[in-house]
Amino acid sequence: MTLGIKTVLHTVSDLDAAKTVYTALLGIAPQTDTSYYVGYDTGAQHVGLVPAKDGVAAPVTYWAVPDIAAKVAELTAAGATLKEEPHDVGGDRLIATVTDADGTVLGLLQDR
Template structure:
């Protein structure tokens, strides 16, 4: 199959209702403090993975964790995915630090995250 390959799942975002409580639980789970800690996002870097906590449901009011596949070109990957039958849920947009994210749903409604670091 042609197209751009992924670098695997390296980012998982978790929607949380109480950022302070969730921060404590994930810090205990991972054994490290967050590297990004703000009122709208808490992020942990652990063993090559990025674990993010998003208050208030996060992008498109997500209700469960979303795994983000890292790709070299988010727009190209979105074109490939939608051509293959995925449905665009959240168009590509910058979330800070030059990082672009987008989400699609597969034919069963599962949310797939796509992420590009610039």
Template sequence: MTASSTQGVKTVLHPVSDLAQAKAVYAALLGVEPQTDGPHYVGFDVAGQHIGLLPGGGPQGLTTPVAYWHVPDVEAKVAEVTAAGATAKEPAHDVGGGRLVATVIDPDGNLLGLVQG
């Protein structure tokens, strides 16, 4: 797999104002209980997808859901998409367990997430 390929969108993060209420709604929607259930993050894994709930938009300050593209090398992908016209927003950083994430903004102002690991 080259740095230019992706494994598709497998993670979507949603900012929420009431974590307990959102957790109940997403558990009902997805038909599963969360695999990660903490005061700062609730995550569901279902059908090869990860759905995350971030109270108050989390440290990223998200105001809308963000799709995260899974890539083999997040730093190479940031370099590739910024060379093509995107703007780096959040540099690649480890969020635990060896998982690296970054965000970029496309030319129309859409926030794109990238994740490795």
């Protein structure tokens, strides 16, 4: 079971230029603004901007789950490939990524 999509990360080639566009789109200033991550909390969603790397050029949706280790195990047993082990990204949040059979990246997050 998931708790729905909570976070969407957009990879961008120019973080400052993207920040200007997303600030205009969302109508709020970012709550997190660093050289490696810009994040906006809007409603029940979190929209993040990250520098493009690892060939991922599409948004990655992060599904909220109550137990990230169990969900990674369930997904890999179902045929997904582990891309990024669960790890702490601060603020009592764990994230991980897997890919489906077509290479689509699926993000998972657990708030502790």
